[in-house]
């Protein structure tokens with residue numbers, strides 16, 4: 056066991072602002088397995104994926120089953136009514152990325168969240184029916200199955216139907232999530248959903264009857280079970296009751312898309328990730344490209360020079376994100392140019408090892424930081440050597456908080472990931488411009504970063520996390536923890552993280568979990584700090600030198616690895 060000692064800084068901070076110092080124990084090794092593994096946000100979902108693997112299913116089939124299981128067991132982020140991204144690396148080294156991101160409805164328009172006077176209407180892109188994009192998850196799972204599935208489709212959906220209809224015990228965190236959102240569920244729903252209105256405790260059995268029947272329709276009719284028939288009727292009726300704009304035409308025409316993966320190299324490791332409309336892959340490769348020129352491995356983990364280099368890289372990369380990134384079907388995204396090493400070196404030409412660069416000198420603006428962790432990630436490796444990395448989301452916790460009455464699933468509030476007005480921050484404090492403005496059928500920019508890393512042409516790591524704008528920096532740090540700081544998978548996931556994103560000009564770190572001396576030296580350089588409870592929930596798998604799979608399941612959530 057490795058102990059992270061309490062900093063003198065934190066002790067001083069206790070006196071000043073009441074920081075609670077706790078000695079943090081880091082596990083040395085995660086679950087080890089010889090053949091296959093699933094790591095996800097919920098033990099029951101990981102077990103569903105494991106059973107598929109044990110029954111001869113491949114990693115894509117297990118991932119499909121896990122996506123549906125999380126829609127039942129982890130409804131704050133797992134979903135039928137949201138979207139996401141899947142990165143696949145087959146045992147032969149070929150790779151694929153699937154974009155099942157939500158799309159703006161046909162009736163959406165650029166200024167739909169602005170008042171007549173042009174100001175942003177508070178919460179309109181976040182709460183309620185108008186906040187939802189056209190869901191992509193079900194189409195995405197079907198597309199993935201059509202390309203890589205061999206098992207009977209019904210076998211991938213049935214475990215989730217059983218969970219929903221037979222019920223299962225809530226974890227403490229899931230019970231608290233349902234309780235804490237009661238007021239919003241009450242005020243935003245047109246028909247009060249029974250299962251959301253209650254005083255839940257850990258261990259209480261929850262049954263999702265309508266959701267189970269929706270999953271049955273998906274099992275029996277695939278795409279038509281969601282985008283047509285009763286489910287489509289329920290979605291459109293829900294929209295009509297709540298002044299939303301998703302139509303039958305939106306549902307009928309939604310298509311997830313296979314896209315060319317984005318990849319690059321870091322210290323000889325090949326990093327395969329998600330291209331736009333996620334900013335994740337581009338930003339991750341930019342960050343890795345920049346810090347490759349710094350000796351992070353010899354400087355050491357949580358060393359002030361290491362953190363300074365990382366924060367300065369993040370400042371520049373998030374400024375690029377705000378300007379250049381958007382849906383590539385609507386705006387030209389200069390991907391090759393952004394990850395070009397000469398460009399990245401030039402970007403760091405005003406880096407000063409002794410002074411923090413004020414973000415205002417990188418670009419103008421000043422905004423509030425808002426944090427939400429509600430997205431979810433899972434990683435899968437099968438006995439054949441195929442790997443899948445999926446990040447999927449409703450955006451905020453329980454998305455728009457609107458349950459589709461009669462169908463029992465929650466709709467996303469992904470429209471807030473658009474730039475609702477240039478220069479105005481979204482719920483993650485991210486700003487954007489024209490490249491990410493709202494247009495019908497356009498996908499909103501994402502930070503989701505499902506990633507697979509290769510070493511010497513072999514599978515090395517599968518990684519990803521929720522965390523809104525912090526997704527990119529969490530995946531980045533976990534990769535550095537393994538490659539530069541020689542950590543195993545579980546340790547790399549558990550150790551403290553920090554985050555910065557250009558604007559606001561502040562570094563956020565997990566309360567009491569940063570080296571005090573490093574913190575002092577960074578403040579001396581001019582960096583400003585804020586604390587937060589936790590950053591991300593990384594779920595990852597590492598192929599160790601001895602050939603075993605090591606799971607990294609994030610203790611910040613209920614996350615669990617299942618393997619055999």
Ligand code: GLY
Nearest residue numbers: 450501502503523
């Ligand atoms: N909704 C979070 C993201 O896509 O980045």
